[in-house]
Amino acid sequence: MKNKSLRQTSFCEIGSSKKICRKDSNRCALYRYKGDMTWQGIADEPYKTAADGWSNIVRRVLIGGRGESAKFHVRYFEIAPGGTSSLERHRHEHVVICVxxxxxxxxxxxxxxxxxxxxxxxxxxxxxxxxxxxxxPFGFLCIVNARRDKPKVLA
Incomplete structure (x- = not known):
């Protein structure tokens, strides 16, 4: 007989009618995929505030910045044909997955x-x-530390 007390069902596993986190919450959230690399409740954001050697990029923050306590952020970037990110370096690490x-x-x-x-x-x-x-278009998921330094843009 299995010990049921060792396995507890979390709120995330059983689901919720809530689909979008409030900024002051730390609850599980489901962002439904709508197709063509868009998600319900996720808006396009500028890649960076100033055009420092980059062009034609869309950023969508999937996890991070909505009150989650995650120690990482997950973002989707899409670079249009001919576009490029800035040439940069920073102290934090990250993972890029082409999707x-x-x-x-x-x-x-x-x-x-x-x-x-x-x-x-x-x-x-x-x-x-x-x-x-x-x-x-070239689209990728980028996973970074939630607490990170600002990139140093290079020429």
């Missing part, structure tokens, strides 16, 4: 092609940049 199209990522002096479901770890203080030289 749409293909792109090119620079880490240090190395350039690599990223394809669907390729996963890249970018270590702290590594110069990096993502770009889309293709004719279709």
């Amino acid at each position: 749409k199209g293909e792109g090119v990522v620079r880490t240090g002096r190395t350039r690599r092609k990223m394809r669907y479901m390729d996963t890249l770890y970018i270590s702290p203080d590594t110069v990096h940049q993502l770009r889309n030289p293709n004719d279709v």
